[in-house]
Amino acid sequence: MEDVLKVYSLPYNEKRPVVCMDEEPVQFLAENRKSFTSSSGVKYEDNEYIRNGTASIFIFTEPLAGWRYAEAHEKRTKIDWAKQIRHLVDDEYPEAEKIVLVMDNLNTHRISSLYEAFPPAEASRIADKLEIHYTPKHGSWLNIAECELSVLGRQCLGSRRIPDFKSLQKEISPWAADCNAKQKGIDWQFTTEDARIKLKKLYPVLS
DSSP: OHHHHHHHTSOOOTTSOEEEEEEEEEEEEEESSOOEEOTTSOEEOOSOEEEEEEEEEEEEEEGGGTEEEEEEESOOOHHHHHHHHHHIIIIIOTTOSOEEEEEOOOTTSSHHHHHHHSOHHHHHHHHTTEEEEEOOTTOGGGOHHHHHHHHHIIIIITTOOOOSHHHHHHHHHHHHHHHHHTTOOOOOOOOHHHHHHHTGGGSOOOO
16 A cells, blocks of 8 residues: 555656556446437436446556546456557557556456567567556555546446447547546545554554
8 A cells, every 4th residue: 555655656757657557347238228308308218228248448547647548348358458558558658768557456467468468578578668566455446547437437428328339439538538638637645644544453553
């Protein structure tokens, strides 16, 4: 926990951007009967729906720059994660000396996943651009990207039924572009000093 909080206290550095990453599954729900809106403006939807498969949203955000990137994948495998990381390194931050990457400790979020997706030299090149900091077990609230996923859910997806993969991608890409244009960032206020007081019970008791 303190390691991640120390990362969040770092000043902005375009050569060493602090980027948070998270992913979230999405259930596709197609309408069994088409909804309609009445002349008075009330929308009616049938309670019945058709389960239409799942997908996963990958999101990256650099809080100090007010930047985020979101993309949907049909799966959430090691290969999918590795491809997203290569995109981050080569397309989003090609000039960075090192990307300070904060994410949760899933088994797919490993340097070894790069080696399963790419030849050794390519995997090593990508890995050398990363400085990884994992959030602790049961500490996903420390991942700012999780906050971004929450905002995405409220502002973009809401409680609407997303019927398929193409529809999902059409929703999240414009949302990210709009937020980036408005430079919407996250002002993280919780510090190590706060943690030592408010979360004292998490620390070992020294005799």
